Amino acid sequence: MPDIKDILAGNQAAGAGLIRLIEDRDPLAHEALKQLHPHAGRAFIIGITGSPGVGKSSLIDGLIAEFRRLDKKVAVIACDPSSPITGGAILGDRLRMQRHAADEGVFIRSMASRGQKGGIARAAKDAALVLDAMGYDIIIMETAGAGQTEVDVADLAHSVGIVTIPGAGTASRPSRPVSWKPGTCSSSTKATGPTVRPPCLS
Ligand SMILES: Nc1nc2c(ncn2[C@@H]2O[C@H](COP(=O)(O)OP(=O)(O)OP(=O)(O)O)[C@@H](O)[C@H]2O)c(=O)[nH]1
Numbered sequence: 001m002p003d004i005k006d007i008l009a010g011n012q013a014a015g016a017g018l019i020r021l022i023e024d025r026d027p028l029a030h031e032a033l034k035q036l037h038p039h040a041g042r043a044f045i046i047g048i049t050g051s052p053g054v055g056k057s058s059l060i061d062g063l064i065a066e067f068r069r070l071d072k073k074v075a076v077i078a079c080d081p082s083s084p085i086t087g088g089a090i091l092g093d094r095l096r097m098q099r100h101a102a103d104e105g106v107f108i109r110s111m112a113s114r115g116q117k118g119g120i121a122r123a124a125k126d127a128a129l130v131l132d133a134m135g136y137d138i139i140i141m142e143t144a145g146a147g148q149t150e151v152d153v154a155d156l157a158h159s160v161g162i163v164t165i166p167g168a169g170t171a172s173r174p175s176r177p178v179s180w181k182p183g184t185c186s187s188s189t190k191a192t193g194p195t196v197r198p199p200c201l202s
């Protein structure tokens, strides 16, 4: 089991090791989470949701840069759909954030949904606790491309960003129920096409 002291010191390898145990439902993970629990509760968790390919990862890439400018440590959990063949994640998300890979203040972890419905991997909540205890100020959770019912991120996050494309309606298809949550905002991407209308902020 990764050393709790290393995790509390923000050691990325130790944190990644524990997140792997969590994903594998290793009983050791439960014990580690119990020990970390009192050290968590400071991070601000942001959920980013929206239809497949709408621009969630690209937006997160920009958010990371902004938070780093403010000297905040940022962790990202990007929930990808699982490959139906290997069961592994299709790691498109991390590619979009590649420029931050060498930044010690940034931790990016892809997580396969492993058949879990709801847009968020089953292990994501516990992984967020680990990252919180590691000292990340901001934890961003990217959902797998979400439709109307994939709203689990609303339970996890303090604030939710819904990404839409122009013409799809404000805070529309993706996760309409998420927009009931206080602190929810909507961002419109791909506003460069001919059918563009001004993005709406809610
Ligand atoms: N023109 C334009 N293209 C964009 C914009 N944002 C993202 N893209 C492109 O759209 C494609 C998908 O972007 P991603 O950021 O991977 O979208 P995503 O929602 O994270 O995709 P999934 O995680 O697969 O659901 C990429 O080719 C991006 O370069 C934008 O604002 N304008």
Ligand SMILES: [Mg+2]
Residues within 6 Å of the ligand: 056, 057, 058, 092, 093, 142
């Ligand atoms: Mg993505």
